[in-house]
Amino acid sequence: MTSTTEITRNAAFLAHRYDENSDAFQFVELTREQHRRCTFLTDEYIPEQSGRTMVRSQDVDLDKGALAPVYFIFHSAFACSTMMARALDIEGVSMGLKEPIVLNDLVGLKRRGAAPARLSAALEQSIALLSRPFSTDEKIIVKPSNIVNSLAPSILEMRPAAKALFLHAPLKSYLRSLAAKNMWGRIWARENAIGILEDGDLIGGFTSADLLRLTDIQVAAVAWLSEHARFAKMIERFGADRIKSLDSDKFLNNKHDTIARLSTFFGLALDKDQIENLLAGPAFTQHSKDFSKFDSTARLDRHSNVDDSNGEEIDMVVQWSAAVAESQNIPLELSAPLL
Secondary structure (H helix, E strand, O other), X not given: OOOHHHHHHOOOEEEEEEEOOOOEEEEEEOOHHHXXXXXXXXXXXOXXXXXXXXXXXXXXXXXXXXXXXXXXXXXXXXOOHHHHHHHOOEOOOEEEEEOOHHHHHHHHHHHOOOOHHHHHHXXXXXXXXXXXXXXXXXXXXXXXXXXXXXXXXXXXXXXXXOOEEEEEOOHHHHHHHHHHOHHHHHHHXXXXXXXXXXXXXXXXXXXXXXXXXXXXXXXXXXXXXXXXXXXXXXXXXXXXXXXXXXXHHXXXXXXXXXXXXXXXXXXOOOOHHHHHHHHOOHHHHXXXXXXXXXXXXXXXXXXXXXXXXXXXXXXXXXXXXXXXXXXXXXXXXXXXXXX
């Protein structure tokens, strides 16, 4: 029988969930290859037969000296963040963790009004558990779900050595990607806005009645502006030496330069051959969700189809959003660019 110490010190046991009622973590046994095959670290993708064990937080036995440096890719959705996390999963160099759901659980804990001290303790322990490397000298790069953005300031504060990339889609690309998902994309847009409202980070100027009067595309734009506003505040607070910003269009059009500069920023020390191998690999040639063929041309094709049915509305909302941004002093272009 595997001991608690082995489970809590071994990266092969992912810290998957946090249960606030029992103050315990659920660990799921996953190999490095299984990590790679999971689109996200959610139950939808984790093999059903994976072993699961609950460990009370007070029994977690970490070897803090063996923890890896940890960095973050925070994003505002539809920004190719999963592609980037897959690309930076390089054995012996770095491990990309794609949306570990334990951090989502802590967002729920925060939204339910948990005491700050309890939330901070659970977050600190969660980040430490996610920092366990599969092999010595690897760095950990965590790509949380976008709902975790509300915890980003606390994470960066408790990890002073951590750096972060703020990856976002330009507003028009973001709205096109959302519209391409039809009804489910529009439902997600409203749920996302509700979550940001619960976090206390929705931009001002809109009452609940005002939000109900907006179209789904406008609601999505309000959420995008809200994410931009909080990203801008974090860049100002933590500085360009710890945070870089990047939009997905620039990423896709400058993949080599993006990876090269991110390698320097995160201290990965990738050489030219390693970068070329990454660019030729599945992260850049397969869609992160359905593994179909994918490149910047495929993305443009999907967007052109959206323009046929939603293009006029999207263009109007982009113009409307620019006026809202100007009225609230929200930068449409983030500072501290990676490129």
